[in-house]
Amino acid sequence: VSYEDLVWVGLVGLIDPIRTGVRDAIATCRQAGIRTVIITGDQSRTAVAVGRELDLVRDGQVRVLEASQLAQVDADVLRGLAREIDIFARVSPAHKYQIVRALQASGDVVAMTGDGVNDAPALKAADVGVAMGGRGTELARDLADVVLLDDNFASVVDAVEQGRTIYTNIRKALRFLLATNFSEILVTVGAMALGVARPMSALQFLWINLLTDVFPALALALEPAEPEVMRRPPRNPAEPVLSPRALAGIAGDAALISSVTLGTYGLAVKRYGVGAAASTVAFSTLTSAQLCYALTCRSDEHSGFSGLTRNPLLVTALGGTLLLQVAAVAVPPLRRLLGTTALAPADWGLVAAGAVTPLLVKELSKAVRTGPPEAGGRGR
Amino acid sequence: MTRRTVFSSESVTAGHPDKICDQISDAIVDGFLHLDSQAEVAAECAVATGLVFLAVNSASAASVDITGVARQVIADIGYSKAHGFDPETCSVITSMSHRSLAGASRAQRDATLLAAHQASVFGFACVDTPERMPLPIALAHRLARRLDEVRGKRLLPYLGPDGKTLVAVEFHDRRPVRVHTVIVNVQHTADLARGGGAGSPENRLAGDIREAVLTPVFTESPVAVDARTRILVNPQGPFVVGGPQRDAGLTGRKNIVDTYGGYARHGGGALSGKDPTHVDRLGAYAARHLARNLVAAGLAQQCEVHLSYAIGGAEPLAVSVETSGTGAAPDEVLERAVADVIDLRPADILARFELRHLPAQHGGVFYRRLAVYGHFGRPDLDLPWEREDLAAACADAVGRVGR
Numbered sequence: 203v204s205y206e207d208l209v210w211v212g213l214v215g216l217i218d219p220i221r222t223g224v225r226d227a228i229a230t231c232r233q234a235g236i237r238t239v240i241i242t243g244d245q246s247r248t249a250v251a252v253g254r255e256l257d258l259v260r261d262g263q264v265r266v267l268e269a270s271q272l273a274q275v276d277a278d279v280l281r282g283l284a285r286e287i288d289i290f291a292r293v294s295p296a297h298k299y300q301i302v303r304a305l306q307a308s309g310d311v312v313a314m315t316g317d318g319v320n321d322a323p324a325l326k327a328a329d330v331g332v333a334m335g336g337r338g339t340e341l342a343r344d345l346a347d348v349v350l351l352d353d354n355f356a357s358v359v360d361a362v363e364q365g366r367t368i369y370t371n372i373r374k375a376l377r378f379l380l381a382t383n384f385s386e387i388l389v390t391v392g393a394m395a396l397g398v399a400r401p402m403s404a405l406q407f408l409w410i411n412l413l414t415d416v417f418p419a420l421a422l423a424l425e426p427a428e429p430e431v432m433r434r435p436p437r438n439p440a441e442p443v444l445s446p447r448a449l450a451g452i453a454g455d456a457a458l459i460s461s462v463t464l465g466t467y468g469l470a471v472k473r474y475g476v477g478a479a480a481s482t483v484a485f486s487t488l489t490s491a492q493l494c495y496a497l498t499c500r501s502d503e504h505s506g507f508s509g510l511t512r513n514p515l516l517v518t519a520l521g522g523t524l525l526l527q528v529a530a531v532a533v534p535p536l537r538r539l540l541g542t543t544a545l546a547p548a549d550w551g552l553v554a555a556g557a558v559t560p561l562l563v564k565e566l567s568k569a570v571r572t573g574p575p576e577a578g579g580r581g582r
Numbered sequence: 583m584t585r586r587t588v589f590s591s592e593s594v595t596a597g598h599p600d601k602i603c604d605q606i607s608d609a610i611v612d613g614f615l616h617l618d619s620q621a622e623v624a625a626e627c628a629v630a631t632g633l634v635f636l637a638v639n640s641a642s643a644a645s646v647d648i649t650g651v652a653r654q655v656i657a658d659i660g661y662s663k664a665h666g667f668d669p670e671t672c673s674v675i676t677s678m679s680h681r682s683l684a685g686a687s688r689a690q691r692d693a694t695l696l697a698a699h700q701a702s703v704f705g706f707a708c709v710d711t712p713e714r715m716p717l718p719i720a721l722a723h724r725l726a727r728r729l730d731e732v733r734g735k736r737l738l739p740y741l742g743p744d745g746k747t748l749v750a751v752e753f754h755d756r757r758p759v760r761v762h763t764v765i766v767n768v769q770h771t772a773d774l775a776r777g778g779g780a781g782s783p784e785n786r787l788a789g790d791i792r793e794a795v796l797t798p799v800f801t802e803s804p805v806a807v808d809a810r811t812r813i814l815v816n817p818q819g820p821f822v823v824g825g826p827q828r829d830a831g832l833t834g835r836k837n838i839v840d841t842y843g844g845y846a847r848h849g850g851g852a853l854s855g856k857d858p859t860h861v862d863r864l865g866a867y868a869a870r871h872l873a874r875n876l877v878a879a880g881l882a883q884q885c886e887v888h889l890s891y892a893i894g895g896a897e898p899l900a901v902s903v904e905t906s907g908t909g910a911a912p913d914e915v916l917e918r919a920v921a922d923v924i925d926l927r928p929a930d931i932l933a934r935f936e937l938r939h940l941p942a943q944h945g946g947v948f949y950r951r952l953a954v955y956g957h958f959g960r961p962d963l964d965l966p967w968e969r970e971d972l973a974a975a976c977a978d979a980v981g982r983v984g985r
Contacts, residue, residue, distance in 0.1 A: 246648075247645075262679040264676075266675065266678070267674070270671050271632070271672075274672075274673070
């Protein structure tokens with residue numbers, strides 16, 4: 203049969219369609235300061251079409267490197283190129299390792315997705331190796347740090363969002379724990395320095411440490427993601443969990459809480475003299491001020507009350523702990539145990555005022571720093 | 583007393599790194615115009631060891647496999663792994679911005695096309711050669727072309743694609759009288775040293791080049807090589823590592839090679855990589871057309887036409903003719919005659935030369951051919967701006983204006 207005898211019936215075009223949601227996921231990544239790079243075995247013409255469809259465009263340009271023999275490209279050249287290229291085309295999987303190394307050499311933290319045996323070196327070299335769970339090979343899954351059960355790129359982006367949230371929540375919980383514990387030390391040391399007797403008993407401190415510190419901290423660790431978590435640049439991996447600046451802020455917060463506590467204690471001592479009654483005022487003020495402070499710790503930028511309903515656990519923890527504290531003063535057996543006395547309504551007022559003062563100060567400074575909400579956008 | 587001067591011009595072979603870039607850039611222009619005559623495209627190229635970089639801005643209904651075009655050009659030139667530049671496996675980086683536009687509205691817009699850039703362009707012609715080009719560049723091009731021919735036909739199987747030629751010609755009162763110096767630098771494989779025969783590899787190469795390249799070129803030259811002519815072949819020694827592996831290349835670096843070898847003034851704008859609506863490209867062609875026709879009409883022995891275009895203008899800002907005292911009429915008369923003969927608005931030049939349709943008329947390979955051995959004085963190509971179709975009209979106009 204010669205070709206002349208053939209009859210042209212039609213033309214069939216086949217595409218491997220891009221999964222829905224990938225374009226949005228890439229856009230989210232861009233906002234989050236994460237650059238998405240495609241490494242493909244396809245020709246650059248296909249790669250350009252895919253890049254355009256995914257909006258993988260910088261300054262109106264689709265930047266493609268077609269390199270079937272990446273090993274021949276000078277390592278320095280590749281390092282320089284790596285930051286400029288968005289799509290690596292006609293690349294064999296064996297060369298992914300070089301690309302990952304080049305990106306790392308230019309100072310980037312690299313996550314790499316892969317499924318084949320050939321991807322193994324790159325998955326291992328990447329800071330975060332992500333293997334496909336569905337069509338990935340056993341080796342790829344073994345070497346990867348993360349295995350995607352649904353093989354969907356969007357899940358990687360979700361994971362980044364959750365990772366960032368967990369990290370910031372750890373910081374929030376740490377900040378709360380450090381500030382509250384430090385405030386307790388400052389209260390004791392401060393009272394001694396001022397020559398007043400120790401304001402609180404050991405049992406009362408134990409009560410604070412067991413109840414008011416633990417539950418709000420746990421609830422803070424479960425805070426939902428802040429709305430701009432994926433609009434912030436990635437944190438510098440070299441930076442400590444709490445920067446010296448953050449530690450100084452924590453010390454300031456602790457000083458604020460303890461000075462309010464010592465203030466109310468001073469007023470109570472003036473009225474009742476040194477003893478159980480004054481101690482009860484200080485004890486109640488410190489506990490409730492710490493609980494209110496938990497709200498401040500929810501965000502560095504937003505009001506402590508915004509989106510509070512999205513973390514019902516925190517509401518429960520704060521409400522429950524506050525009730526326990528009221529019980530510690532109001533319920534006679536607990537009163538006997540902790541050595542507290544009943545408080546007069548005026549004392550309750552004093553405690554309440556002391557409790558909300560640090561919260562108000564902190565929220566006010568947040569509002570001043572970030573500007574009024576109607577002005578839109580916070581300072582960077 | 584006769585004034586003796588020596589003037590030299592150089593040319594390069596198709597495999598010279600800068601010329602690789604020019605050819606790739608123009609092949610991309612061809613690629614777009616072949617599929618879409620209304621395409622707008624600007625293609626810049628750079629090459630280095632194992633690497634091609636392409637920045638392409640285009641507005642077209644067509645989509646061109648730019649990477650494929652680049653690899654094809656490199657393969658066509660004759661590069662292979664043996665020459666340190668493998669068209670199959672070299673890395674190609676593309677930075678593309680593409681606007682997809684419908685053709686119809688732009689075709690209408692052409693009628694009133696204004697200069698989109700500013701440009702000062704020069705066209706030149708003289709009586710020294712049949713192609714009305716200055717002799718030094720004409721000879722340098724013939725040598726470069728012959729080098730590529732010899733390599734293509736494998737007459738000297740050890741030749742590589744990278745090479746340069748230089749011809750210095752002695753002039754007496756602006757008349758070329760003899761060839762002063764000839765330099766040929768050509769890439770060769772390491773086989774040259776191992777090859778049989780008597781004598782050192784250097785002597786063998788020099789002998790081969792004289793016989794296969796110089797002799798055929800200079801037998802047809804208006805002025806001959808004589809006993810005093812200095813002939814240098816690879817004077818700097820062996821030239822094994824060449825092409826992009828040795829020197830990086832860039833589009834638009836060989837503007838003087840592309841034009842008159844420095845014999846005439848140059849506006850500075852590169853020709854390759856630009857679709858023909860770019861006024862520095864079409865203006866240079868139009869200026870050459872006028873200069874050549876003035877010389878063909880016998881109105882001057884040598885003639886330089888200068889056109890200035892300003893952004894947003896249709897008519898050239900200035901048209902001037904400089905015949906250096908060789909004109910049959912004063913330069914002012916020639917200037918006025920020229921303005922009378924032809925319309926120099928970009929839209930008219932575009933239509934007159936059919937610049938947008940030439941690639942399609944030539945099977946998709948047109949501008950790319952211009953990117954080696956010069957854009958002017960090409961007896962091997964039928965170029966609209968090399969036609970002497972205005973000579974009679976020029977002579978008539980000078981008669982009218984002169985009176």
